[in-house]
Amino acid sequence: MNIALDPAETFVYIHGHTYSNDFPVTTGAYEVTRPGGLDNFVTAINNTSTPSVQWSTYLGGMANDERAGSSADGYGAIAVNNVGVYVTGSTQSTDFPTTAGALSTLHNGPFEPDVGSDAFVSVLAPDLGSLLCSTYLGGSGNDRAQSIAANLIAVDAPESFYITGVTDSTDFPVTVANALQPVMAPTTPGQAEGDAFLVKMLDLTCSTVEYGSYHGGNSFDMMWDMVLNPSNNYVFLGGQTGSTNILTTPGAAQLATGGGIDATVGVFDIDSAQLFHADYNTDPADEPPSVSPPGVPSGDSASLSIAGGTARGRDCIEVNSGPVFRDTAVQMLYGGTPGDGLSWRAGPGPGGGPC
DSSP states (O other): OEEEEOTTSOEEEEEEEEOOTTOOOOTTOSOOSOOSSSEEEEEEEEOSSSOOEEEEEEEOOSSOSSOTTSOGGGOOEEEEOSSOEEEEEEEOOTTOOOOTTOSOOSOOSOOOTTTOOEEEEEEEOTTSSSEEEEEEEOOSSOBOHHHHSOOOOEEEETTEEEEEEEEOOTTOOOOTTTOSSOSOOOOOTTSOOOEEEEEEEOSTTSOOEEEEEEEOOSSOEEEEEEEEETTTTEEEEEEEEOOSOOOOOTTOSOOSOOSSSEEEEEEEESSSOEEOOOOOSOOTTOOGGGSOOOEEEEEOSSOEEEEEEESSOOOOOEETTEEOSTTTOSOOSOOOTTOEEEEEEEOSSSOOSOO
């Protein structure tokens, strides 16, 4: 499940998935009857010493609105501002609720049981009683942003928002004129396909992509988490990559892959993208699941906090090309199999991250 507070911290909004026909929805909710398959739910709980359900609704179509058989609790995302409740995920439903004038009111991808999916983005009213806008987001391939990973929508202005994830669609809706990477990167034979994507939608019609770009290389790339700093229009992204040639920036903490599956951190400006690439000290012998999905819990104009995991240790904790906080680190040495958690704080400048 995913949670978010409203700006006044009055309500805790919860997003998850359910097969239950008797899930506790409330009178006047947008969708009071479960449509079918595995559906989204959104619930608002009073943030008091005696919490109770204030509003609750289903959100979905007749098919699975998440990949069947997956551990769906970790997928999808929710964000809340003064305008509405933003929910994103993936759906196999061809009748997922969309709104008039939305970017795409038709499911774009192939229907492959338990696999085929489009991403979606929906904005509900704060009382979960109406759908302000809703659209499919994808191309003719699989847009698996929410079907395989937890991705966060970050809201930067009252009516604009970002979505990130992963796609193998070569016709994903990017904005060619200003995209950092307007085409999906060629995949090395034998490697898994898929590039990460970043999309900014302009307003509550869900009709206009102001910015859309791939971000990837010669293997599978995905973004798991995102946070926005409105003061400087930076979007901080955390993800994973198996590619050896993703875009990095001069002076970044790590310019080359560490082998196997690496963590990756990106800082994007929509006008002039700035990228950071780091890894969690992985070795070529690592299996893909050996690096836990990194999160990006907080970002400001001067630094960024990152948390994740590693299944290999090099006893190396450095930021900005020098040893940092070795005397105050909680744990300086790798603890051993099956893996350790790892966290660091990247400082200002082009570098920042473990070596």
